[in-house]
Amino acid sequence: MSDSPTQAPANGGGLTWILGATVVAGGLGYLIQAAVPAFLTGEQYVVFSVFWSVVYLVVSGLAGVQQETTRASRSSDTGRGWPILRRFASIYAVGAALVIAASAFFWAPRVFGDHAVALVAALAAAAVGYTFVAVISGALYGVRDWRGVAGMTVTDAVLRAITVGVAVVLGLGVAVTGWAVALPFAAAAAILWIVTGRGIRNRVEVDATLRVLLRQSLQTVGASIATGVMISGLPFLLGIAPLGVDAALLASLILVITLTRAPLVIPLLALQSYLVVTLRDHPAQARRRVLTWGAGLLALTAVLAGLAVYVGPWVVGLLYGERYELPSGAYAAIVGSAGLTGLLCITGPAVLSAQRHTAYLAGWATASVVTVATLFVPIDGLTRVLVALVAGPIVGVVVHAVTIARRRPTATA
Structure with a gap:
Protein backbone atom coordinates (compact mmCIF):
# COMPACT_ATOMS: atom_id res chain seq x y z
CA MET A 1 0.00 0.00 0.00
CA SER A 2 1.48 3.34 -0.99
CA ASP A 3 1.68 6.25 1.39
CA SER A 4 -0.99 8.87 1.03
CA PRO A 5 -0.25 12.57 1.44
CA THR A 6 -1.77 12.53 4.89
CA GLN A 7 0.49 9.74 6.03
CA ALA A 8 3.77 11.43 5.42
CA PRO A 9 3.62 13.92 8.26
CA ALA A 10 1.98 11.37 10.51
CA ASN A 11 3.68 12.35 13.74
CA GLY A 12 4.51 16.05 13.55
CA GLY A 13 1.67 17.20 11.31
CA GLY A 14 -0.88 14.92 12.91
CA LEU A 15 0.01 15.96 16.43
CA THR A 16 -0.18 19.63 15.48
CA TRP A 17 -3.69 19.26 14.07
CA ILE A 18 -4.94 17.14 16.99
CA LEU A 19 -3.42 19.33 19.70
CA GLY A 20 -4.70 22.49 18.02
CA ALA A 21 -8.24 21.10 17.83
CA THR A 22 -7.97 19.83 21.40
CA VAL A 23 -6.96 23.26 22.67
CA VAL A 24 -9.93 24.89 20.95
CA ALA A 25 -12.43 22.21 22.01
CA GLY A 26 -11.04 21.92 25.51
CA GLY A 27 -11.05 25.67 25.95
CA LEU A 28 -14.67 25.93 24.86
CA GLY A 29 -15.72 23.03 27.11
CA TYR A 30 -13.80 24.59 29.98
CA LEU A 31 -15.52 27.92 29.31
CA ILE A 32 -18.94 26.27 29.42
CA GLN A 33 -18.24 24.57 32.73
CA ALA A 34 -16.72 27.71 34.23
CA ALA A 35 -19.45 30.08 33.03
CA VAL A 36 -22.61 28.04 33.64
CA PRO A 37 -22.43 28.20 37.49
CA ALA A 38 -22.68 31.99 37.30
CA PHE A 39 -26.10 31.73 35.60
CA LEU A 40 -27.63 28.99 37.77
CA THR A 41 -28.59 28.56 41.39
CA GLY A 42 -26.64 26.01 43.43
CA GLU A 43 -29.46 23.46 43.06
CA GLN A 44 -29.73 24.01 39.30
CA TYR A 45 -25.97 23.76 38.93
CA VAL A 46 -25.90 20.37 40.66
CA VAL A 47 -28.57 19.04 38.23
CA PHE A 48 -26.74 20.49 35.22
CA SER A 49 -23.35 19.20 36.35
CA VAL A 50 -24.75 15.73 37.01
CA PHE A 51 -26.39 15.70 33.55
CA TRP A 52 -23.13 16.86 31.96
CA SER A 53 -21.37 14.15 33.92
CA VAL A 54 -23.80 11.43 32.77
CA VAL A 55 -23.59 12.58 29.13
CA TYR A 56 -19.83 12.41 29.15
CA LEU A 57 -19.90 9.14 31.05
CA VAL A 58 -21.91 7.73 28.12
CA VAL A 59 -19.59 9.47 25.66
CA SER A 60 -16.57 8.06 27.46
CA GLY A 61 -18.02 4.57 27.23
CA LEU A 62 -18.80 4.91 23.53
CA ALA A 63 -15.29 6.26 22.99
CA GLY A 64 -14.32 2.59 23.14
CA VAL A 65 -16.10 2.27 19.80
CA GLN A 66 -13.78 4.96 18.46
CA GLN A 67 -10.68 3.25 19.88
CA GLU A 68 -11.51 -0.08 18.24
CA THR A 69 -12.47 1.63 14.97
CA THR A 70 -9.13 3.48 15.05
CA ARG A 71 -7.15 0.33 15.75
CA ALA A 72 -8.90 -1.61 12.97
CA SER A 73 -8.97 1.09 10.26
CA ARG A 74 -6.28 1.68 7.67
CA SER A 75 -6.01 3.53 4.41
CA SER A 76 -6.45 1.36 1.32
CA ASP A 77 -7.25 1.82 -2.36
CA THR A 78 -10.03 -0.77 -2.08
CA GLY A 79 -12.13 1.21 0.39
CA ARG A 80 -14.17 -1.81 1.44
CA GLY A 81 -14.36 -1.02 5.13
CA TRP A 82 -17.15 1.53 5.40
CA PRO A 83 -20.14 -0.85 5.01
CA ILE A 84 -18.82 -2.81 8.01
CA LEU A 85 -18.25 0.37 10.03
CA ARG A 86 -21.71 1.70 9.14
CA ARG A 87 -23.38 -1.44 10.52
CA PHE A 88 -21.04 -1.34 13.50
CA ALA A 89 -22.13 2.24 14.29
CA SER A 90 -25.83 1.49 13.81
CA ILE A 91 -25.77 -1.48 16.18
CA TYR A 92 -24.08 0.52 18.91
CA ALA A 93 -26.31 3.58 18.42
CA VAL A 94 -29.51 1.56 18.80
CA GLY A 95 -28.07 -0.47 21.65
CA ALA A 96 -26.96 2.60 23.59
CA ALA A 97 -30.34 4.30 23.25
CA LEU A 98 -32.18 1.17 24.38
CA VAL A 99 -29.93 0.68 27.43
CA ILE A 100 -30.46 4.28 28.51
CA ALA A 101 -34.24 4.09 28.06
CA ALA A 102 -34.56 0.73 29.80
CA SER A 103 -32.42 1.66 32.79
CA ALA A 104 -33.64 5.23 33.32
CA PHE A 105 -36.47 4.20 35.66
CA PHE A 106 -33.95 3.00 38.25
CA TRP A 107 -31.74 6.11 38.44
CA ALA A 108 -33.08 9.10 36.49
CA PRO A 109 -35.71 10.33 39.00
CA ARG A 110 -33.10 10.42 41.72
CA VAL A 111 -30.39 12.26 39.81
CA PHE A 112 -32.50 14.45 37.49
CA GLY A 113 -35.55 15.04 39.68
CA ASP A 114 -38.45 16.77 37.94
CA HIS A 115 -36.43 17.02 34.71
CA ALA A 116 -35.99 13.25 34.37
CA VAL A 117 -38.07 12.64 31.22
CA ALA A 118 -36.60 15.50 29.20
CA LEU A 119 -33.03 14.83 30.26
CA VAL A 120 -33.22 11.08 29.66
CA ALA A 121 -34.48 11.77 26.13
CA ALA A 122 -31.64 14.24 25.61
CA LEU A 123 -29.17 11.67 26.94
CA ALA A 124 -30.40 9.03 24.48
CA ALA A 125 -30.11 11.53 21.61
CA ALA A 126 -26.56 12.36 22.71
CA ALA A 127 -25.64 8.66 22.74
CA VAL A 128 -26.94 8.08 19.21
CA GLY A 129 -25.23 11.18 17.84
CA TYR A 130 -21.92 10.46 19.53
CA THR A 131 -21.84 6.87 18.28
CA PHE A 132 -21.60 8.17 14.73
CA VAL A 133 -19.07 10.80 15.81
CA ALA A 134 -16.99 7.99 17.30
CA VAL A 135 -17.02 5.75 14.23
CA ILE A 136 -16.40 8.57 11.75
CA SER A 137 -13.60 9.94 13.93
CA GLY A 138 -12.10 6.47 14.38
CA ALA A 139 -12.06 5.94 10.61
CA LEU A 140 -10.45 9.35 10.10
CA TYR A 141 -7.78 8.50 12.67
CA GLY A 142 -7.17 5.11 11.10
CA VAL A 143 -6.53 6.59 7.64
CA ARG A 144 -4.53 9.46 9.20
CA ASP A 145 -6.84 12.21 8.01
CA TRP A 146 -5.75 14.62 10.72
CA ARG A 147 -7.59 17.61 9.28
CA GLY A 148 -10.83 15.65 9.28
CA VAL A 149 -10.32 14.61 12.91
CA ALA A 150 -9.55 18.18 13.93
CA GLY A 151 -12.59 19.42 12.03
CA MET A 152 -14.87 16.98 13.85
CA THR A 153 -13.45 17.96 17.24
CA VAL A 154 -13.75 21.70 16.69
CA THR A 155 -17.16 21.59 15.00
CA ASP A 156 -18.69 19.65 17.88
CA ALA A 157 -17.23 22.01 20.49
CA VAL A 158 -18.19 25.21 18.69
CA LEU A 159 -21.78 24.06 18.16
CA ARG A 160 -22.10 23.11 21.84
CA ALA A 161 -20.66 26.41 23.05
CA ILE A 162 -23.24 28.26 20.95
CA THR A 163 -26.26 26.18 21.94
CA VAL A 164 -25.45 26.02 25.66
CA GLY A 165 -24.52 29.70 25.70
CA VAL A 166 -27.87 30.68 24.22
CA ALA A 167 -29.77 28.40 26.60
CA VAL A 168 -28.19 29.68 29.81
CA VAL A 169 -28.06 33.36 28.86
CA LEU A 170 -31.74 33.32 27.91
CA GLY A 171 -32.58 31.39 31.08
CA LEU A 172 -34.34 28.59 29.18
CA GLY A 173 -34.04 26.12 32.06
CA VAL A 174 -32.15 22.95 32.84
CA ALA A 175 -34.10 20.71 30.44
CA VAL A 176 -33.50 22.91 27.39
CA THR A 177 -29.86 23.33 28.40
CA GLY A 178 -29.57 19.55 28.50
CA TRP A 179 -30.76 19.32 24.90
CA ALA A 180 -28.31 22.10 24.04
CA VAL A 181 -25.55 19.83 25.33
CA ALA A 182 -26.81 16.76 23.45
CA LEU A 183 -27.78 17.88 19.94
CA PRO A 184 -24.34 19.10 18.72
CA PHE A 185 -23.08 15.50 18.59
CA ALA A 186 -25.48 14.55 15.81
CA ALA A 187 -25.06 17.90 14.07
CA ALA A 188 -21.26 17.59 14.05
CA ALA A 189 -21.43 14.03 12.68
CA ALA A 190 -23.77 15.15 9.88
CA ILE A 191 -21.63 18.14 8.92
CA LEU A 192 -18.37 16.18 8.88
CA TRP A 193 -19.94 13.34 6.91
CA ILE A 194 -20.99 15.83 4.25
CA VAL A 195 -17.40 17.11 4.09
CA THR A 196 -15.40 13.88 4.51
CA GLY A 197 -17.85 11.04 3.84
CA ARG A 198 -16.80 10.37 0.27
CA GLY A 199 -13.14 10.19 1.26
CA ILE A 200 -13.88 7.71 4.04
CA ARG A 201 -16.02 5.49 1.82
CA ASN A 202 -13.29 5.33 -0.82
CA ARG A 203 -10.26 4.90 1.45
CA VAL A 204 -10.99 3.04 4.67
CA GLU A 205 -10.29 -0.67 5.12
CA VAL A 206 -10.72 -2.63 8.36
CA ASP A 207 -8.76 -5.64 9.55
CA ALA A 208 -11.73 -7.52 11.04
CA THR A 209 -15.24 -8.69 10.28
CA LEU A 210 -18.27 -7.07 11.89
CA ARG A 211 -18.51 -9.95 14.38
CA VAL A 212 -14.86 -9.58 15.43
CA LEU A 213 -15.20 -5.80 15.74
CA LEU A 214 -18.24 -6.22 17.96
CA ARG A 215 -16.51 -8.80 20.15
CA GLN A 216 -13.30 -6.82 20.59
CA SER A 217 -15.14 -3.55 21.05
CA LEU A 218 -16.91 -4.97 24.10
CA GLN A 219 -13.54 -4.82 25.85
CA THR A 220 -12.62 -1.35 24.60
CA VAL A 221 -16.08 -0.07 25.49
CA GLY A 222 -15.80 -1.70 28.92
CA ALA A 223 -12.47 0.05 29.46
CA SER A 224 -13.93 3.32 28.23
CA ILE A 225 -16.87 3.04 30.61
CA ALA A 226 -14.36 2.60 33.41
CA THR A 227 -12.53 5.65 32.09
CA GLY A 228 -15.75 7.63 32.17
CA VAL A 229 -16.53 6.53 35.71
CA MET A 230 -13.18 7.91 36.85
CA ILE A 231 -13.32 11.14 34.88
CA SER A 232 -16.60 12.39 33.42
CA GLY A 233 -18.70 10.32 35.79
CA LEU A 234 -17.23 11.66 39.02
CA PRO A 235 -19.93 14.28 39.65
CA PHE A 236 -22.54 11.57 39.11
CA LEU A 237 -20.75 9.27 41.57
CA LEU A 238 -20.37 12.03 44.13
CA GLY A 239 -24.07 12.76 43.77
CA ILE A 240 -25.10 9.20 44.67
Missing part, protein backbone atom coordinates in the same frame (compact mmCIF):
# COMPACT_ATOMS: atom_id res chain seq x y z
CA ALA A 241 -22.35 8.15 47.12
CA PRO A 242 -23.22 8.45 50.85
CA LEU A 243 -20.50 11.02 51.58
CA GLY A 244 -22.32 12.68 54.46
CA VAL A 245 -21.35 16.20 53.33
CA ASP A 246 -23.63 19.21 52.92
CA ALA A 247 -24.78 20.54 49.56
CA ALA A 248 -22.31 23.44 49.61
CA LEU A 249 -19.28 21.17 50.06
CA LEU A 250 -20.59 18.75 47.43
CA ALA A 251 -21.04 21.60 44.93
CA SER A 252 -17.54 22.86 45.76
CA LEU A 253 -16.01 19.43 45.21
CA ILE A 254 -17.76 19.00 41.87
CA LEU A 255 -16.69 22.45 40.67
CA VAL A 256 -13.05 22.19 41.76
CA ILE A 257 -12.65 18.64 40.41
CA THR A 258 -14.17 19.75 37.10
CA LEU A 259 -12.02 22.86 36.71
CA THR A 260 -8.65 21.72 38.08
CA ARG A 261 -8.47 18.25 36.51
CA ALA A 262 -9.50 19.31 33.02
CA PRO A 263 -6.22 20.93 31.83
CA LEU A 264 -4.30 17.67 32.40
CA VAL A 265 -6.88 14.99 31.68
CA ILE A 266 -8.92 16.35 28.78
CA PRO A 267 -6.02 16.81 26.31
CA LEU A 268 -4.77 13.28 26.99
CA LEU A 269 -8.26 11.85 26.56
CA ALA A 270 -8.51 13.68 23.25
CA LEU A 271 -5.21 12.15 22.13
CA GLN A 272 -6.20 8.53 22.83
CA SER A 273 -6.84 7.55 19.22
CA TYR A 274 -3.77 9.45 18.02
CA LEU A 275 -1.62 7.59 20.55
CA VAL A 276 -3.12 4.24 19.50
CA VAL A 277 -2.24 4.90 15.85
CA THR A 278 1.25 6.20 16.66
CA LEU A 279 2.18 3.31 18.96
CA ARG A 280 0.53 0.74 16.68
CA ASP A 281 2.56 1.85 13.68
CA HIS A 282 5.87 2.15 15.58
CA PRO A 283 5.86 -0.78 18.05
CA ALA A 284 9.65 -0.85 18.45
CA GLN A 285 9.53 2.62 20.01
CA ALA A 286 6.41 2.12 22.13
CA ARG A 287 8.05 1.35 25.47
CA ARG A 288 10.54 4.22 25.26
CA ARG A 289 7.83 6.67 24.26
CA VAL A 290 5.55 5.64 27.12
CA LEU A 291 8.37 6.08 29.64
CA THR A 292 9.35 9.49 28.25
CA TRP A 293 5.81 10.81 28.04
CA GLY A 294 4.91 9.42 31.47
CA ALA A 295 7.94 10.95 33.18
CA GLY A 296 7.21 14.33 31.61
CA LEU A 297 3.58 14.19 32.69
CA LEU A 298 4.44 13.33 36.29
CA ALA A 299 6.99 16.14 36.48
CA LEU A 300 4.43 18.63 35.17
CA THR A 301 1.83 17.29 37.60
CA ALA A 302 4.13 17.81 40.59
CA VAL A 303 4.66 21.45 39.63
CA LEU A 304 0.96 22.11 39.03
CA ALA A 305 -0.07 20.40 42.28
CA GLY A 306 2.29 22.65 44.21
CA LEU A 307 0.94 25.76 42.51
CA ALA A 308 -2.66 24.64 43.05
CA VAL A 309 -2.33 24.98 46.83
CA TYR A 310 -1.92 28.74 46.46
CA VAL A 311 -3.49 29.59 43.11
CA GLY A 312 -6.56 27.32 43.23
CA PRO A 313 -8.43 28.89 46.17
CA TRP A 314 -7.59 32.39 44.92
CA VAL A 315 -8.95 31.76 41.41
CA VAL A 316 -12.15 30.09 42.62
CA GLY A 317 -12.69 32.90 45.13
CA LEU A 318 -12.10 35.50 42.43
CA LEU A 319 -14.61 33.88 40.06
CA TYR A 320 -17.32 32.80 42.48
CA GLY A 321 -16.75 34.61 45.77
CA GLU A 322 -17.46 32.47 48.83
CA ARG A 323 -20.00 30.20 47.12
CA TYR A 324 -17.49 27.39 46.50
CA GLU A 325 -14.77 26.72 49.09
CA LEU A 326 -12.37 23.82 49.76
CA PRO A 327 -9.23 23.46 51.91
CA SER A 328 -6.12 24.45 49.93
CA GLY A 329 -4.54 21.02 50.34
CA ALA A 330 -7.49 19.45 48.55
CA TYR A 331 -6.52 21.35 45.39
CA ALA A 332 -3.09 19.69 45.35
CA ALA A 333 -4.57 16.22 45.82
CA ILE A 334 -7.13 16.77 43.05
CA VAL A 335 -4.49 18.02 40.60
CA GLY A 336 -2.19 15.14 41.54
CA SER A 337 -4.98 12.67 40.86
CA ALA A 338 -5.46 14.27 37.43
CA GLY A 339 -1.83 13.58 36.56
CA LEU A 340 -2.15 9.95 37.63
CA THR A 341 -5.34 9.56 35.59
CA GLY A 342 -3.54 11.15 32.66
CA LEU A 343 -0.81 8.53 33.02
CA LEU A 344 -3.47 5.86 32.50
CA CYS A 345 -4.35 7.68 29.27
CA ILE A 346 -0.79 7.01 28.10
CA THR A 347 -0.37 3.43 29.26
CA GLY A 348 -3.82 2.45 27.94
CA PRO A 349 -3.13 3.20 24.25
CA ALA A 350 0.22 1.42 24.54
CA VAL A 351 -1.51 -1.76 25.67
CA LEU A 352 -4.35 -1.48 23.15
CA SER A 353 -2.00 -0.78 20.24
CA ALA A 354 -0.47 -4.22 20.85
CA GLN A 355 -3.97 -5.74 20.67
CA ARG A 356 -3.90 -6.64 24.36
CA HIS A 357 -7.61 -5.91 24.74
CA THR A 358 -8.03 -7.88 27.96
CA ALA A 359 -5.14 -6.13 29.70
CA TYR A 360 -6.40 -2.78 28.45
CA LEU A 361 -9.80 -3.46 30.01
CA ALA A 362 -8.25 -4.86 33.20
CA GLY A 363 -6.23 -1.70 33.89
CA TRP A 364 -9.12 0.71 33.51
CA ALA A 365 -11.66 -1.58 35.17
CA THR A 366 -9.45 -2.16 38.22
CA ALA A 367 -8.84 1.57 38.56
CA SER A 368 -12.57 2.25 38.32
CA VAL A 369 -13.52 -0.41 40.86
CA VAL A 370 -10.98 0.93 43.38
CA THR A 371 -12.23 4.48 42.86
CA VAL A 372 -15.89 3.57 43.34
CA ALA A 373 -15.24 1.22 46.26
CA THR A 374 -13.24 3.86 48.11
CA LEU A 375 -16.15 6.29 47.87
CA PHE A 376 -18.12 3.91 50.12
CA VAL A 377 -15.43 3.44 52.78
CA PRO A 378 -16.72 4.77 56.14
CA ILE A 379 -14.29 7.66 56.66
CA ASP A 380 -14.62 11.45 56.49
CA GLY A 381 -16.40 12.42 53.25
CA LEU A 382 -13.79 14.84 51.88
CA THR A 383 -10.90 12.52 52.73
CA ARG A 384 -12.75 9.63 51.14
CA VAL A 385 -13.12 11.52 47.84
CA LEU A 386 -9.47 12.56 47.72
CA VAL A 387 -8.19 9.04 48.48
CA ALA A 388 -10.52 7.59 45.83
CA LEU A 389 -9.22 10.03 43.21
CA VAL A 390 -5.60 9.03 43.84
CA ALA A 391 -5.82 5.30 44.62
CA GLY A 392 -7.78 4.20 41.55
CA PRO A 393 -5.41 5.41 38.83
CA ILE A 394 -2.34 4.16 40.71
CA VAL A 395 -3.69 0.61 40.66
CA GLY A 396 -4.68 0.86 36.99
CA VAL A 397 -1.26 2.14 35.93
CA VAL A 398 0.39 -0.81 37.69
CA VAL A 399 -1.79 -3.28 35.74
CA HIS A 400 -0.93 -1.63 32.41
CA ALA A 401 2.76 -1.26 33.32
CA VAL A 402 3.11 -5.00 33.92
CA THR A 403 1.69 -5.69 30.45
CA ILE A 404 3.95 -3.09 28.80
CA ALA A 405 7.01 -4.49 30.57
CA ARG A 406 6.24 -7.94 29.16
CA ARG A 407 5.78 -6.65 25.60
CA ARG A 408 8.63 -7.32 23.23
CA PRO A 409 9.96 -4.04 21.85
CA THR A 410 9.93 -5.43 18.30
CA ALA A 411 6.39 -6.84 18.44
CA THR A 412 3.99 -5.90 15.72
CA ALA A 413 0.67 -4.27 16.42
